[in-house]
Amino acid sequence: MRKRDLLTPIGITLGFIMIMLAILTKGGTEGIxxxxxxxxxxxxxxxxVGSLFINFRMEQIKLMNRVLKEAFRQNDQRLPSLINLFINLSERARREGILALENELEEVEDPFIKKGILLAVDGIEPEVIxxxxxxxxxxxxxxxxxxxxIIEKCGEYAPAWGMIGxxxxxxxxxxxxxxxxxxxxxMAVALLTTLYGTVLANLVFLPMASKLEIKTEEEVFIKQxxxxxxxGVQSGQNPRILEEKLSAFLSNDSNVKEETDTTVDFVEERINEA
Known part of the structure; x- marks a missing residue:
């Protein structure tokens, strides 16, 4: 499930606001x-735009809008819930057989998980899967x-065209x-083109490219x-062993949060009993 990543528009807006405030502080409204x-x-x-037309095919340039949208979205898939899903699948596979997992696919939204479960149900060897x-x-x-x-090249070309201006x-x-x-x-043309190119590169294109790279790394980590x-489900691993194996992927922060939530629940129970 995907939702909006508010940090990207907030960061871009905040950067432009700080630039505008700096201008207003020294030059007033006329400075704008x-x-x-x-x-x-x-x-x-x-x-x-001309550089992008030279560098890329039209099919790639048409994808730029979709790529930009990804920088404003985030994956809401949580690792603990993902681990719980596989524990439940493992328990059902051991109890009812691997073929019973086909009925679980209707509740799974991730196509990558569905594909893996279908391969497991078909009896494909773990190495092949x-x-x-x-x-x-x-x-x-x-x-x-x-x-x-494409976004990275925009970050490279924008300052260069600023210098050309x-x-x-x-x-x-x-x-x-x-x-x-x-x-x-x-003189305004000479200086403002450099300003425009530098701001676009360092406030918009390069941060977006870095964020997209981080998102790819996170998605690869989840898919692993x-x-x-x-x-683990296909090979019939014990659900407890599978849980320990997959829990190793959780960060320390996630483990600490889980332990904290458990402690809070325990304290609340004791208070209610009292």
């Missing part, structure tokens, strides 16, 4: 208009990398030194747990 320049926007955005599911993880990593690469502004300024009235606008769970 001095940081808006259409020519600079044309140079940075237009040059960035591991290879098949690991190949799917590898393919997923490659898809995520190709999508993330700076050079354009400097050339225009040097060519019109005899006209003092044009020095200010040309799923593989271990499927193989």
């Amino acid at each position: 208009t001095s940081f808006l320049d259409i020519a600079s926007i044309f140079v940075v955005i237009g040059g960035l 591991h290879d098949i599911m690991h190949a799917e993880i590898t393919a997923m990593e490659e898809r995520h990398y190709r999508g993330r690469m 700076t050079l354009v502004g400097l050339v225009l300024m040097l060519n019109s030194l005899q006209d003092p009235a044009t020095l200010g606008p040309n 747990i799923i593989i271990e769970g499927v193989i």
Whole structure:
């Protein structure tokens, strides 16, 4: 189940607000208009789009919208609930047989888990199950990398086009030194293009690319747990042993939280009894 990741829009908005406050502090409301320049926007955005057209195929560029949306979503799959799922599957498989797990698939939303359970029900060897599911993880990593690469390239090209705009502004300024009235606008183009490119790269594109990479690593980690769970269920491992094996993937923070929740429940029970 996926839900919105509010930290991404909050971080981007907070960054722009801090920049605006810095401008307002020194220049007032009139300072805001001095940081808006259409020519600079044309140079940075237009040059960035042109570079992407050269670097990628149209099919890849069309996927950019979907990739950007992933930076605003998060996976709400919790490891304790995932471990409990495989413990329940293991108990039922030992009690009723591996074929009984087909009835459990209707309640499972994750297609990766469904695929693993179906392979187990079909009697596929554990080594083959591991290879098949690991190949799917590898393919997923490659898809995520190709999508993330577009955002990373935006982070590389934006500052470069900012520098190109700076050079354009400097050339225009040097060519019109005899006209003092044009020095200010040309200097604005020279400086604002660098500002626009740097802000887009360091506040939007590069942080998003890093977040997408972290999300991929988290998803790979969860899928590895799923593989271990499927193989444990297929091989008929004792549910308690499977629980100990999968619990090793939990972080110390998760273990501490679970122990804290247990302690709180115990104290509440004693208070109620008193």
